[in-house]
Amino acid sequence: MNRRRFIGATLAAGSMCALPAVAALATANEPLRIGLTPVFLDDQAAFLNRWRTYLSARIGSPVLFVQRASYREISEQISARQIDVAWMCGYPYMMDRARLTLLAVPLHLGRPEYHSYLIVRDDLPEVGRIGDLGGKVFAFSDPNSFSGSLYPRFLLHDAGLSLESHFRRSFFTWSHRKVVEAVAAGLADGGAVAGYVWETMSRLHPEITARTRIVSRSPAYGFPPFVARSDLDADIVRTVREVFVDMRNDAAGAQLLETLNLDGFVPGDPAMFEPIAAMAERVDSR
Amino acid sequence: MLLFRDLSFRYKIPLRAIVLVLVTAGTLTAANVMREYDQLRSDLLDNAESLGRVLASALITPLLHDDLWRAYEIVSLPVETEVPSALGAETLMVLDPQMRVYVSTRPRTYPVRSELVEHGPVHAQLAVELAALRPAAGGRAIELAEADDFFVAMPIVADGVSLGTLVMAYPKSIFQPRFLAIVNRSALVTLVVLLLLLPMSAYWGRRMADPLVQLADCMGKVGDRIPPEPEYQLYESRDEIGLAGTQLKSMLRSLREKQALEQQVIASERLAAVGRITAGIAHEINNPLGGMLNAISTYKKHGQPELAVSRTLPLLERGLQQIRDTVAALLVETRVQSHPLTQQDLEDIDTLLHPHTSRRQVALRWEGRLAEPLSLPSTAVRQIMLNLLLNAVEAAAQSSEVLCRVCREAGQLRVDVLNQGEPIAAERLTHLFEPFVGGRSEGHGLGLWVTYQLVQQLGGSIDVRSDAEHGTVFTVVLPVSKEDAG
Secondary structure, three states: OHHHHHHHHHHHHHHHHHHHHHHHOOOOOOOEEEEEOOOOOOOOHHHHHHHHHHHHHHHOOOEEEEEOOOHHHHHHHHHOOOOOEEEOOHHHHHHOHHHEEEEEEEEEOOEOEEOEEEEEEOOOOOOOOHHHHOOOEEEEOOOOOHHHHHHHHHHHHHOOOOHHHHOOEEEEOOOHHHHHHHHHHOOOOEEEEEHHHHHHHHHHOHHHHOOEEEEEEOOOEEOOOEEEEOOOOHHHHHHHHHHHHHHHHOHHHHHHHHHHOOOEEEOOOHHHHHHHHHHHHHHHOO | OHHHHHOOHHHHHHHHHHHHHHHHHHHHHHHHHHHHHHHHHHHHHHHHHHHHHHHHHHHHHHHHOOOHHHHHHHHHHHHHOOOOOOOOOOEEEEEOOOOEEEEEOOOOOOOOOOEHHHHOHHHHHHHHHHHOOOHHHOOEEEEOOOOOEEEEEEEEEEOOEEEEEEEEEEEHHHHHHHHHHHHHHHHHHHHHHHHHHHHHHHHHHHHHHHHHHHHHHHHHHOOOOOOOHHHOOOOOOOOHHHHHHHHHHHHHHHHHHHHHHHHHHHHHHHHHHHHHHHHHHHHHHHHHHHHHHHHHHHHHHHOOOOHHHHHHHHHHHHHHHHHHHHHHHHOOOOOOOOOEEOHHHHHHHHHHHHHHHHHHOOEEEEEOOOOOOEEEEHHHHHHHHHHHHHHHHHHOOOOOEEEEEEEEEOOEEEEEEEEOOOOOOHHHHOOOOOOOOOOOOOOOOOHHHHHHHHHHHOOOEEEEEEEOOOEEEEEEEEEOOHHHHO
16 A cells, blocks of 8 residues: 555654654744644635744744644654644544643534534435435545544444445545535535534535535534644643634634634533544444 | 629629639638648547546556545546636546446546446447457547547556546537637638629729620611711720720721712712703703794894784793703803913902902902913813802801812812801701702802812812811812823
8 A cells, every 4th residue: 555655654754853853842942833634624725824823923933734634644643743733533532542632622603512414415305314325425534534434434333234335335535625525526425524614615615515415414522623742841732722712812813713614712621522432432343 | 594694794793703702712711621620630639648648647546546536536637627628628537447437527427336338329339449449559539420529548557457448528519619710710801802802803894894885885876877986985905805896996987988988979870860851851941942032033133023022022032041041051061162271260260259258258368379271171160169169258157268279189180168157057968969959049059060060071079078167168179181280
């Protein structure tokens, strides 16, 4: 597998040069490395620039965004201490919680929660639940996504269906946004997507979401949080958490939150992600 | 066709020009369209093949990894570009080795994992064509008659193993906008050329038709009467129409001369006939007349007439005398005994005319003189000139001039008598020399008849021309015998 080999190579190279940088962060003016995953619409380069500038000013140290196409790469990088902070899904956070500290949880529609949407093409009115998609093509977002992979697999598991035999074929798009696009184009008949991303897209690209239909919404689960590697300096963790929590209290921060379609951040409680961990245990132990 | 044949050249030539322009434009446009079609087709195939090669190599990894989304993103790239390209593919699809759709740019029409043959007879035929495609062969264009698209197929091969086939469909209607543009452009150019050519060809048509129309008009006028030259105008040149005009002109000229000659012959024959009758009658009258006059003379000498008789006899005698004078005038005869004509004779004429010229206040001017005597009977010539000059003086306008030109030409004497004034009417001219025709109230109307007879007897000719501009000219030409000429 080419991908594996590539990741291994970057990990090896990254760990050699990243270690001294992290050690120096507390004392010198080393940049704070924040890893981003496609849990949100991460393809807005200009917005990310503004956000990075804002965070650098507030934290008082340069901020570097590290973007990767899959959740796994970010998880591996934070485990290897190549990055300090990451915005990741609750599922990989729970899987690796021993080495991670909860930093802040976004608020969407006033709550630190989101849902997994089961969506289908707009021309499949007869589909009412995942069981109706038998023999169809299904799109997952990332294998390590809760809303785009774990939850639909839980639904299949719950209905006693096997992923391999139920669908004619399934595939990963590695991003929530692309799940919506694949379903809208008709490449996939159905897909699982983070409700937050679908709602945000329906504001920015209603012509795409209009070609999809929401079949069902999951119950509320913990919103993908910002986490820090557990050995990051406590002062830095506190500073960064305060910056995130205070974002909604100044005009520039509020404007950035508006673009993110978020209401703000709260410190959060790791316990709110326990249901995800329980679900992963059920599905994966099958 | 009959209608066109009857058209004037004014319209025929522009119409022919239009037909020529349209045929030329049509042929050139068709040639252009065909060339453009070939060019476009080869451009499209070249383009498709290079695009296909790039896409096929980019698709190897996603196919090996079974990464459907990545494959979709790759094939969507050429279709999603915002710039509408004339050579853009309509649909791209990747088929797996089992001829199933792996991915396509229109997944709703060609769903993932659907069989190619399910998509209609065209695709079934396409599947047959693709099955025959060898992986090593590279790209190939597939043109199916009943399909709306061209297909370009490109095998996706990794390390000698066929992973699938990339099929690109290009709508055949891709050429239509180009063709329309070419046709529109040629139509526009043709229109401009026509706009330029029409006035030119109309001008040529007129240039060509006008001389022909003139020729036809001129021929149309020829009937009983041959039109004189000033009445028509003919195009003059050395081309065919010009030559025809020249020929017609000379034909009309000889016709006119012939007609004039005929009229002259008729007139002189008529005059000759009149002369013969007149002479015959005069002789017949003269004999009894002489007897009657002799009888009256004898009776006056020897008889003793009664009163009544002596009063009627002179009456009778005067009547008979008048008859004799008239007959004598009709019977014109040059006296055999006559001295040759000299300058003195001309001066006598001038003297004799003096009372008339002064009464009419007309100036008589002489031109030329006789240097030596001519062997012409002076009495006859004097009478001829006197008659003509008297007439001229009478006809001349008040206070105008009468010209008498006398000149010796080779072997002949020519006398022109010219006066200004009312011209002689054309219908009178033809009968001018006949007896009792004179238009004037005085005189017996025999003056010109006598003049004509005298000229005839001297073997000469008399001619008259009369018009408002030049006045009236009598021309007498008399032959002079050779032995006296020197």
